Amino acid sequence: MDGFQRRKEQKKRNILEAALTLFMEYGISKVSISEIAKEANVSQVTIYNYFESKHRLIHEVFIYYVDKASSNFEKVIYSDIPFPEKIQKIIFNKKEVANQINEEFYQYLMKEYSTEGNYIEKIYVQKAVPYFKILFKEGKEQGYIDPHMSDEAILFYVQMLKDYIQREDVYQKVLPLTEDITNIFFYGIIGKQEK
Secondary structure: OOHHHHHHHHHHHHHHHHHHHHHHHHOOOOOOHHHHHHHHOOOHHHHHHHHOOHHHHHHHHHHHHHHHHHHHHHHHHOOOOOHHHHHHHHHHHHHHHHHHOOHHHHHHHHHHHOOOOOHHHHHHHHHHHHHHHHHHHHHHHOOOOOOOOOHHHHHHHHHHHHHHHOOHHHHHHHHHHHHHHHHHHHHOOOOOOOO
């Protein structure tokens, strides 16, 4: 990639990051292209040159957000930290995002998530499932997950949870429960037991 292409990609990333920051804080409808341009230190024309419309920018921010979350999850999975700390990081990250995300932006993400053949589903199949398998293997090897528990059963449970959360009547209620749901997934209803 030459210098011009690198600068172009960096400018696009700056716009996506600026839009994401503003959407996370204020939601989608309250944020204008001019505010995004100001935050990204570019002109409105530049944004329209890259994304054509606010609707297209919103869609690209959604993809950017999902890719960023996937990358962060991957870093935790492949880190050298002990298994319990990985779980804490995953839970803390879910809690932190739940506390920071604007309700309107969250609802948009979940509505996108519930459409057939959506981007999150693709990332889930291609990346999240293999990462979960790595995490389960490590948890079993270190004695934190019952070694007799099959990956298939755990993934079936994850799939049930994922499918349920995609329902519109459910995802509208999930945000305040994110930390509890994540804790139940990793520790069950009995809770975290000290080793």
